[in-house]
Amino acid sequence: MITLSARQTCLLVAVFVLTSGTLIGLDSRHALDPVQAGLHGLVDPVTGAFDRLADGPGGGSSVAEELARVTAERDALRAENIALQDAEKVNEQLREQLGIEEKYPDHEVLAAGVVNPDPSNTRKFLVIDKGADDGVRMGMAVVDPNHYVGQVTEVEPTTARVTLLVDRSQTVAARLLDGGDGVLVGMWQEGGRAELRDVPIDAAPQPGAEVLTADGGAQSVGIPGRLPIGVVGEGVVLDEQSDTLVVPVVPYCQFDDLKVVTVILGPAPPAGGAVETPVAGQ
Structure with a gap:
């Protein structure tokens, strides 16, 4: 030191x-x-x-610009993919519509596009792009086209409202395929989907049994019989007051995926004449 x-x-x-x-x-x-x-x-x-x-390469501003470009491309591809999936659903349902006249040879039918569902989601309905100008009337049945969807409940000149079978306002005569008539009631607002009520005890429905629309009854004017609705679910109960069964029903239709539906306008007119279709509300 x-x-x-x-x-x-x-x-x-x-x-x-x-x-x-x-x-x-x-x-x-x-x-x-x-x-x-x-x-x-x-x-x-x-x-x-x-x-x-x-x-880094290109500087900070270049990195930000590149990130913005990649993000925009990703968002565009995502939107395109969603549009393609939606178009595929439409095409698939249109292909199913091609054989609709063979499914219902005794009825006039009309294909309609789904415009939008209930925006508030408090009611279960959808709006279609066909109305009174196309022959649509109150009470007509709507199918997807393989299964029952619901009824026309409001009609405008170029559009109509279809209330789905699961809405609590909907009741329609229905029956079990193996026997046992009842009334189908929508249960969506009560936390369910649908119930078949007033079913005789001796019908003894089993889970998975098919449920169809039934001919006749004030609730079924304009609705053909034998339209597939769904299957029996779990939890059949006895209504002690009426001594009948209350049967939970699981609908076939995937309501949220509907892009195209079919309105059953009524019986096909015979050769040389027209038949006036009896529908509810007229």
């Missing part, structure tokens, strides 16, 4: 003060500008290189 004497220390301090004062004086007269410029020329490239390394 080197120890400086008091004299040496005073000498170093004096040299430091003198040097500092000289540099300050030179800087104030801009005499050091060439030296500073030279030092900046040496240091700036190094600091710039470190800045570019930190930002």
Whole structure:
């Protein structure tokens, strides 16, 4: 360890003060500008290189622009994929519509596109793009086309409302395939889907048994019989007041996926004449 004497220390301090004062004086007269410029020329490239390394290739702004571009492409592809899936559902249901006249040879039918469901989701209905101008009337049955969907409950010139079978306002005469008539009641607002009520005890329905629309009854004017509705679910109970069964029903129709439906306009007119269709509300 080197120890400086008091004299040496005073000498170093004096040299430091003198040097500092000289540099300050030179800087104030801009005499050091060439030296500073030279030092900046040496240091700036190094600091710039470190800045570019930190930002990555292309710089920070380029990274943000690239991220925005990739995000936009992803969103566009997602929207395109959703549109394609929706179009495929429409095409699939249109293909099913091709054989609708063979399914219902004794009835006139009309294909209709689904415009929108109930926006408030408090009622179970949908709006179709066919109305009174196309022959649609109140009370007509609507199918998907393989299964019963619901009834036409409001009609405008070019649109109509179809209330789905699961809505609590809907009742329709129905029966078990193996025997046992009843009344189908919508139960969606009560947390269920549908119930077949007033079923005779001796019908003894089993889970999975098919449920169809039935001919006749005030609730079924305009609704043909034998339209598939769904199957018996779990939890058949006895209504002790009426001494009949209450049968839970699981509908076949996937209501949320409907893009195209079929309105059953009524019996097909015989050759050489027309038949007036009896429908509810007329």
